[in-house]
Amino acid sequence: MSVPLIETRDLKKYFDVAGGKLHAVDGVSLSIERGRTLGVVGESGCGKSTFGRVVLRLLDATSGQVLYNGEDILKYSNDQMMKMRQKMQIIFQDPYASLNPRMTVSEIIAEPIRVRRTIVGNSAIMDKVDELMQIVGLADRFVNTYPHELDGGRRQRIGIARALALDPEFIVCDEPVSALDVSIQAQVLNLLMDLQEERGLTYLFVTHNLSVVKHISDEIAVMYLGQCVERCPSDELFENPLHPYTRALLSAIPEPTLEARNKRQEIIRGEVTSPIDPKPGCRFAARCPHAKPECMTDSLRSQEISPGHFVSCLLYR
Amino acid sequence: MGEHLLEIKDLYVEYVTDDAHVYAVNGIDLFLDRGETLGLVGETGAGKTTTALSILKLLPEKVGRIAKGSILLAGTDVTAASEAEMRLLRGETVSMIFQDPMTSLNPVLTVGDQIAEVLQLHKKYKDKAGVEARVDEILKMVGLPPERKQDFPHQFSGGMKQRIVIAIALACEPLLLLADEPTTALDVTIQAQVLALMNELKQDLDTAMILITHDLGVVAQTCDRVAVVYAGEIIETGTVEQIFSGDRHHPYTVGLFQSIPDLKKKTRRLHPIDGLMPDPTDLPSGCKFHTRCPKCAQVCMERRPKPWEEDGHIIRCHLFAKGGPEA
Numbered sequence: 001m002s003v004p005l006i007e008t009r010d011l012k013k014y015f016d017v018a019g020g021k022l023h024a025v026d027g028v029s030l031s032i033e034r035g036r037t038l039g040v041v042g043e044s045g046c047g048k049s050t051f052g053r054v055v056l057r058l059l060d061a062t063s064g065q066v067l068y069n070g071e072d073i074l075k076y077s078n079d080q081m082m083k084m085r086q087k088m089q090i091i092f093q094d095p096y097a098s099l100n101p102r103m104t105v106s107e108i109i110a111e112p113i114r115v116r117r118t119i120v121g122n123s124a125i126m127d128k129v130d131e132l133m134q135i136v137g138l139a140d141r142f143v144n145t146y147p148h149e150l151d152g153g154r155r156q157r158i159g160i161a162r163a164l165a166l167d168p169e170f171i172v173c174d175e176p177v178s179a180l181d182v183s184i185q186a187q188v189l190n191l192l193m194d195l196q197e198e199r200g201l202t203y204l205f206v207t208h209n210l211s212v213v214k215h216i217s218d219e220i221a222v223m224y225l226g227q228c229v230e231r232c233p234s235d236e237l238f239e240n241p242l243h244p245y246t247r248a249l250l251s252a253i254p255e256p257t258l259e260a261r262n263k264r265q266e267i268i269r270g271e272v273t274s275p276i277d278p279k280p281g282c283r284f285a286a287r288c289p290h291a292k293p294e295c296m297t298d299s300l301r302s303q304e305i306s307p308g309h310f311v312s313c314l315l316y317r
Numbered sequence: 318m319g320e321h322l323l324e325i326k327d328l329y330v331e332y333v334t335d336d337a338h339v340y341a342v343n344g345i346d347l348f349l350d351r352g353e354t355l356g357l358v359g360e361t362g363a364g365k366t367t368t369a370l371s372i373l374k375l376l377p378e379k380v381g382r383i384a385k386g387s388i389l390l391a392g393t394d395v396t397a398a399s400e401a402e403m404r405l406l407r408g409e410t411v412s413m414i415f416q417d418p419m420t421s422l423n424p425v426l427t428v429g430d431q432i433a434e435v436l437q438l439h440k441k442y443k444d445k446a447g448v449e450a451r452v453d454e455i456l457k458m459v460g461l462p463p464e465r466k467q468d469f470p471h472q473f474s475g476g477m478k479q480r481i482v483i484a485i486a487l488a489c490e491p492l493l494l495l496a497d498e499p500t501t502a503l504d505v506t507i508q509a510q511v512l513a514l515m516n517e518l519k520q521d522l523d524t525a526m527i528l529i530t531h532d533l534g535v536v537a538q539t540c541d542r543v544a545v546v547y548a549g550e551i552i553e554t555g556t557v558e559q560i561f562s563g564d565r566h567h568p569y570t571v572g573l574f575q576s577i578p579d580l581k582k583k584t585r586r587l588h589p590i591d592g593l594m595p596d597p598t599d600l601p602s603g604c605k606f607h608t609r610c611p612k613c614a615q616v617c618m619e620r621r622p623k624p625w626e627e628d629g630h631i632i633r634c635h636l637f638a639k640g641g642p643e644a
Contacts (some may be wrong), residue, residue, distance in 0.1 A: 043465065043504035044475075104424065151593055170504050183358040186576035188591030193586070198552030215578035216588070238580060252509035255578060258561045261537055271474050 003070040004031035005202050011064035013054050020277040024050040026226035037203040039217030047226040048206045068227050089163040093175035095155035099147040106143045112165040132161040153184035170202045222246050225283040232309035242311045247282045265313040321348040322525050328386035330367050339596045341367040343549035354526045356536035359546035365529045369495045374403050408435045410485040416498040420476035422470040428481050429466025437489045459484045476507035494526045545570050555630035567634050568610050630633040
């Protein structure tokens with residue numbers, strides 16, 4: 001067995017808040033093979049973005065391990081981590097807020113190179129910037145423009161070019177297309193998939209949009225209140241969802257077809273419960289149509305139902 | 318023949334500032350009957366929200382103006398109505414659900430007071446007890462416990478806030494409801510709850526609705542008719558069946574559908590529409606879509622296409638004008 005590029009083991013991130021401890025990420029164990037894409041889906045507040053940030057050590061984990069090529073990067077010193085960061089980059093959700101408004105497009109893209117000094121000399125750096133702009137499909141004429149002069153799709157391309165500037169191996173894409181219109185969203189998704197093919201990139205793709213995640217991912221993890229409730233290959237999740245939450249999530253997507261119009265929806269009642277000091281047992285139990293008394297008390301363990309298909313639910317014990 | 322509840326004819330709306338002249342709506346025709354739901358679909362900046370605001374006459378003062386056209390709402394010509402007349406219409410005949418439930422509620426009033434406000438303004442009930450009873454009734458209708466009317470907006474979650482906004486909009490049982498992206502800010506499971514609620518209420522009250530959205534999935538699930546808007550024009554309109562099936566479509570509609578990843582089929586690449594929305598201060602000549610259209614011909618750059626019609630299915634494209642584009 002080859003070592004996965006990224007692996008998390010029982011990763012936890014708790015935040016101290018007024019009411020107690022907020023369990024943002026609570027024991028997530030996932031892995032991604034080199035050159036593959038893992039999609040992480042869930043509703044707002046389920047901890048998916050926090051998970052992406054803890055994996056990159058942009059936030060310090062409370063406990064657990066993040067293995068990069070088999071080495072625990074949570075134990076790395078600042079110097080070691082600095083070198084490591086070159087290989088791992090992030091594309092942020094909001095292309096309006098994640099670019100410095102006082103820097104030009106070329107300055108933004110060149111910044112990681114200047115910080116890490118991977119290329120020395122202005123003309124060599126500018127050559128690299130030109131190359132990167134070409135790769136992500138930004139015309140030369142935008143070199144000296146500022147982000148506010150560009151539309152959302154082009155801004156997100158700047159974010160992608162910046163993430164590629166240090167030739168990383170691994171990129172966390174945190175809702176990279178959520179702020180974009182559908183026609184622009186499709187352009188950016190195509191770009192991300194082309195880049196993966198050409199450069200063998202590994203993605204952790206965080207989103208709440210299930211049709212986007214199906215399109216881009218090899219494997220999908222569904223998160224609910226800080227925990228991964230189901231994980232399996234992308235197609236399998238849509239053909240054979242097992243966890244009641246996954247089923248509810250899938251049936252809640254309005255499909256753009258007429259056949260789906262009269263289909264009865266499995267609408268789940270209620271809303272996400274508080275992630276502050278959660279009760280023991282299954283966190284979905286309060287909204288689950290199949291909940292039994294033991295769901296409120298028994299602790300859950302992820303089980304492999306069929307090869308590669310993991311689910312945490314008492315229905316499958 | 319009865320009249321339509323809402324009839325918009327050849328509507329042009331502009332925003333004029335010192336340094337720009339924005340052509341937001343450029344000749345929209347549409348109608349709506351009682352109990353019907355019309356989906357207004359398009360991308361950011363297509364003019365969907367501007368159209369809704371014109372119906373309410375709530376365009377930004379001094380900047381936005383209706384340049385041409387008429388809007389007939391339940392027999393009243395909105396474009397000619399005075400502010401006093403509009404105040405009577407708003408809330409009672411037509412009301413609006415805004416996109417963001419987080420910012421459309423007043424943070425310093427209890428939700429009960431906010432629902433009561435519209436009832437008091439329209440003098441629906443003689444005494445306080447009557448108003449209170451109606452507030453309780455409406456809260457129950459949208460699935461919230463009446464005891465919570467003493468609470469402030471920040472004490473509710475996003476989905477619950479949107480229910481309150483819906484409650485306010487429906488308090489006077491309006492004939493027409495304008496819903497501007499009512500579920501875009503919500504999670505899918507909450508979106509499903511809110512859409513189901515809106516459908517139910519619409520049937521009970523026989524309210525007509527214009528649903529503004531960019532989500533074709535939401536349209537397929539809730540609308541009777543659809544109008545696709547591009548650069549301030551309706552480029553295609555028809556029943557949901559006509560828009561979601563059949564093989565005659567405007568190239569822009571085709572592009573929109575191909576941009577959404579399909580949940581059923583495995584496709585390696587998406588087929589997005591090339592390019593970007595045209596700048597509304599500097600719109601292209603002829604067909605406004607010609608700069609991005611894969612089937613663009615000479616005539617498309619020169620003349621605005623005339624509508625092609627078949628059983629109420631209208632497409633504005635030269636491809637359909639009498640056997641294809643004319644030379």
